[in-house]
Amino acid sequence: MSGILVEGLGKRFGERTAVEGLTFHVRPGEVFGLLGPNGAGKTTTVRMLTGLLRPSEGEASVWGHRVDRDGEALRKVVGLLTEQPGLYDRLTARENLRFFMKLHELDEAQAWPRAMHYLERFGLGGREAEPVGGFSKGMRQKLAIVRTLVHDPRVIFLDEPTSGLDPESARTVRDSVAELASEGRTIVLCSHNLAEVERLCERVAVVKRRLLAMGPVKELRRAGHALDVRVEGEAERFRNVLVSLPFAPNVLAEGARLRVMLADEAHAPEVVACLVGAGARVHSAVPAQRPLEEVYLELLREGRG
Amino acid sequence: MAFRPRRALAVFWKDFLDLRKNVGLLVSMAVLPTVMVLVPIGVVWSYVRTPNHADLRSVALFYDPTLPLGASAARFLIDKTLTDWFGMFLVMPVFVPILVASQSVAGEKERRTLEPLLASPVTAAELVTGKSLAALVPAVAITWVAFVFFCVGVDIVAWPLVKMPLMPDALWTFGVFVIAPLFAFFGNGVAVLISARVSEARMAQQLAALVVLPIVGMVGGQVAGFLKAGLGYYALQGAVVLVLDAILLWASIRLLDRERLVSRWG
Numbered sequence: 388m389s390g391i392l393v394e395g396l397g398k399r400f401g402e403r404t405a406v407e408g409l410t411f412h413v414r415p416g417e418v419f420g421l422l423g424p425n426g427a428g429k430t431t432t433v434r435m436l437t438g439l440l441r442p443s444e445g446e447a448s449v450w451g452h453r454v455d456r457d458g459e460a461l462r463k464v465v466g467l468l469t470e471q472p473g474l475y476d477r478l479t480a481r482e483n484l485r486f487f488m489k490l491h492e493l494d495e496a497q498a499w500p501r502a503m504h505y506l507e508r509f510g511l512g513g514r515e516a517e518p519v520g521g522f523s524k525g526m527r528q529k530l531a532i533v534r535t536l537v538h539d540p541r542v543i544f545l546d547e548p549t550s551g552l553d554p555e556s557a558r559t560v561r562d563s564v565a566e567l568a569s570e571g572r573t574i575v576l577c578s579h580n581l582a583e584v585e586r587l588c589e590r591v592a593v594v595k596r597r598l599l600a601m602g603p604v605k606e607l608r609r610a611g612h613a614l615d616v617r618v619e620g621e622a623e624r625f626r627n628v629l630v631s632l633p634f635a636p637n638v639l640a641e642g643a644r645l646r647v648m649l650a651d652e653a654h655a656p657e658v659v660a661c662l663v664g665a666g667a668r669v670h671s672a673v674p675a676q677r678p679l680e681e682v683y684l685e686l687l688r689e690g691r692g
Numbered sequence: 693m694a695f696r697p698r699r700a701l702a703v704f705w706k707d708f709l710d711l712r713k714n715v716g717l718l719v720s721m722a723v724l725p726t727v728m729v730l731v732p733i734g735v736v737w738s739y740v741r742t743p744n745h746a747d748l749r750s751v752a753l754f755y756d757p758t759l760p761l762g763a764s765a766a767r768f769l770i771d772k773t774l775t776d777w778f779g780m781f782l783v784m785p786v787f788v789p790i791l792v793a794s795q796s797v798a799g800e801k802e803r804r805t806l807e808p809l810l811a812s813p814v815t816a817a818e819l820v821t822g823k824s825l826a827a828l829v830p831a832v833a834i835t836w837v838a839f840v841f842f843c844v845g846v847d848i849v850a851w852p853l854v855k856m857p858l859m860p861d862a863l864w865t866f867g868v869f870v871i872a873p874l875f876a877f878f879g880n881g882v883a884v885l886i887s888a889r890v891s892e893a894r895m896a897q898q899l900a901a902l903v904v905l906p907i908v909g910m911v912g913g914q915v916a917g918f919l920k921a922g923l924g925y926y927a928l929q930g931a932v933v934l935v936l937d938a939i940l941l942w943a944s945i946r947l948l949d950r951e952r953l954v955s956r957w958g
Contacts, residue, residue, distance in 0.1 A: 400955060434954060437811050438811075438950070439807070439810055439811060439950050439951075439954045440950075440951055440954055440955065441951055458950075459813050459815065462811060462812060462813045463813050465811065467807070467808065467811040469804070469807045469808055469811075471804035471807075472804075473803070473804045473805040473806075473807060473808045473809075474805065475706065475710055475803070475805060476803070477710050477713040477714060478706070478709060478710060478713070482706075482709060486702060486705070486706040487808075487812060489698065489699070489701075489702030489705065489706075490699055490702050490703075490809075490812040490813065490814050491812060491813060492696065492698055492699065492813075518713075531808075534808065
């Protein structure tokens with residue numbers, strides 16, 4: 388089975404439990420966010436899924452390879468961008484990439500055009516003969532990304548991929564991630580940059596040793612059954628109309644926007660009808676969304692308890 | 693998991709390339725052979741310069757009270773120096789791999805390059821082989837090149853007294869081509885083992901370098917007259933080191949297990 392399948396995965400280091408009971412599935416072509424504070428077990432999870440650590444409990448397979456017994460085959464289909472670029476400073480960019488081509492037993496004549504494509508794309512074209520020790524932090528990060536992709540992996544784990552990059556380069560990386568996913572690759576993104584996660588990931592998992600929440604970003608961001616309605620003019624005029632409704636006990640008005648807390652989202656059409664009946668010109672009515680950061684912090688607070 | 697020589701050679705290629713560009717390490721590696729070659733040449737030259745000095749006979753009689761009256765004390769001491777110095781010469785094939793292997797294993801941890809490396813398909817056995825080759829090849833090559841300079845130097849300075857080439861003799865030839873590589877393997881094994889346990893290359897070097905102390909101690913015993921060196925003596929040392937090499941190889945492959953390395957990063 389392609390993609391990533393995780394079932395009750397856990398890891399203990401002696402007495403200390405780093406991860407327990409993780410269960411999730413990532414589809415081919417999906418960008419999946421793995422969120423959590425420092426020490427939450429994200430890196431341990433990624434290390435288990437890339438065959439660097441053996442799980443203490445549970446099962447996981449990556450692109451059809453069991454992580455506990457198919458290590459070598461698994462590492463052939465996986466690309467890992469670690470938090471630190473981990474490049475050889477005395478070697479040139481070309482030599483760094485060649486080393487990983489050799490480790491993956493690639494035909495360099497075939498692998499080079501792909502490497503050059505990414506080097507050009509990340510603005511490193513023409514710099515491949517320079518020692519990496521002279522590269523800036525951003526250039527090193529970009530080269531590490533190229534190294535991650537050099538063997539054409541089917542599953543890619545990216546730990547803070549835009550760390551240290553200028554906005555333009557960060558955008559190039561984000562575009563590349565989306566492009567790689569569109570080619571059917573599975574991508575797991577670990578990041579503290581929630582705006583980036585929001586932009587790139589369809590679904591996220593929030594972990595803190597165990598799974599705190601998982602689902603599509605839009606669903607996680609939904610603020611209960613609240614509805615955001617944008618009207619023409621001052622929204623305050625229509626607040627009293629809505630408060631009188633039995634299923635909308637709480638209504639907030641701010642500028643042209645009304646946030647209506649509903650007992651059930653099935654009442655949304657009635658809210659709109661009521662507003663129109665009261666003479667409002669309704670521009671939009673959408674399920675209310677909270678910033679991912681707010682959701683994330685709330686989950687962590689709950690997880691602490 | 694099948695052993696893929698191509699991947700082991702990739703590790704060797706990378707480490708060797710890195711070594712070639714590490715000027716500081718190259719200088720460190722060059723100092724020891726220079727000393728190992730120049731010191732005995734200087735000692736032989738001092739005997740040749742004053743072959744009839746009365747004190748030379750006293751020293752020679754200390755080592756061999758049965759030395760015939762007509763025998764040249766200088767020649768005896770030259771032969772004794774050359775035989776004993778081989779023990780010292782063995783420090784070189786032990787020490788050079790320690791310098792290289794400590795950098796290449798503990799250095800990977802220090803530079804945070806080990807995790808991407810371990811995330812590739814390379815196996816522990818391939819990693820140990822590649823890294824060991826990268827330490828052994830320079831060590832053995834340096835030993836052999838130093839041996840050539842040593843032979844030429846000794847023969848040049850000894851010629852006025854002995855009128856014949858002294859080197860290479862059977863002991864040195866056997867020692868340099870058979871025993872020295874075994875000692876190099878030993879130094880490498882110790883360095884790999886220690887590097888897998890500690891996080892800094894310098895600490896790995898310092899700890900691994902302690903293994904030269906017994907070698908120096910044995911040479912001290914020879915100079916003090918407690919031990920009598922010869923082909924059999926060095927062959928016995930080589931046999932002991934061969935057994936140690938096998939143990940170290942097994943332990944190195946076990947210790948370079950991904951799980952152990954990754955979970956010990958701290």
